[in-house]
Amino acid sequence: MNGNFIINIGRQLGSGGREIGEKLATRMGIGFYDKELIQLASEESGLCCEFFERADEKASQGIIGGLLGMRFPFVGDGAIPVTNCLSNDALFKVQSDVIRKLAEEKSCLFVGRCADYILRDNPRCVNVFISCSNEERIRRLCQIHSISEHVAEEMMNKADKKRAEYYNYYSYKKWGAAETYHLCIDSSVLGIDATVDFVEEFAKRKLGI
């Protein structure tokens, strides 16, 4: 593991979390992985990108697993049963392996995808959550997607629900809860660039670099 470190960023849709992550990774000179993980998981597994896109940050549909509150049983062991090879759980396993492999090779910044939980045994992780005022999130989503405020609000609520379901299904922690992360910050308070500064300072202090 040597001097490598990892920054994991959870984020509300429209919070600017991806942009903050990109800027932070560039500034710290480390790899940046958000949607890029889909391409890598596809290459690693030989499965079509489309499967990963469809399953991206979606909890498994498995009724038994959901009812019993079971977590994904394959993480950390090995083989993916052939019969399950296109289930969300199996795709999660492939993506988890990609995340772990990258984290072993070099310093990285991961956005979403339970990376903080997947790498929970790595003491050189800094786990951050980016929230944002609803007004600012709606404003940003309207601007990016050229949609109405009403549509932006719906999109925002659906995405939060989906991300929380995904995270809460695959991890033992709670998405968006302060106690899940080392640092949570509302990006509308200081704005994107000053939030990048602030998260960078925190990460450096935690890591002693």
Add this chain to the structure above:
Amino acid sequence: MNGNFIINIGRQLGSGGREIGEKLATRMGIGFYDKELIQLASEESGLCCEFFERADEKASQGIIGGLLGMRFPFVGDGAIPVTNCLSNDALFKVQSDVIRKLAEEKSCLFVGRCADYILRDNPRCVNVFISCSNEERIRRLCQIHSISEHVAEEMMNKADKKRAEYYNYYSYKKWGAAETYHLCIDSSVLGIDATVDFVEEFAKRKLGI
């Protein structure tokens, strides 16, 4: 309101939140109010301190209010009905008035007691939540109260539940959720003093001072 500002600190039991608040208030030269609010509310109302102590950060027992999800109806208007004058809701009203009065008079730091929600219309508020790893919380509680780890863990879980119930009952936000606060920080990452530094920097940047 002039140049006054307010720092509100929510905190998990055993997180060091009170200590962080005290040190921060001293450093910034502002009033510090935690349990002190009980004494002030007692003086203000002429009611015995004991009533406030018993109700401290406890949600109302009112079944109808609880079932219908009603919030305290007196906030912001005026009179406390005599028949209710010792209910938790009425005591909350007295305490809220004390918090609002203090915030009008001078810069303050409030610990807990929904102060962030009570002062939600004040743009010069910095709302912070202090979390902490369970190991460190238990260690701190054992040390302070000379109790076993098991007892500390029970105390911790009960206090979190009580604080969440109180906050969620009286406010429209969620206790301990990242999106409720401007900044959430795990005090076990940097330690108490460096966390004070960090929160102070954030507050100064937010307030432009």
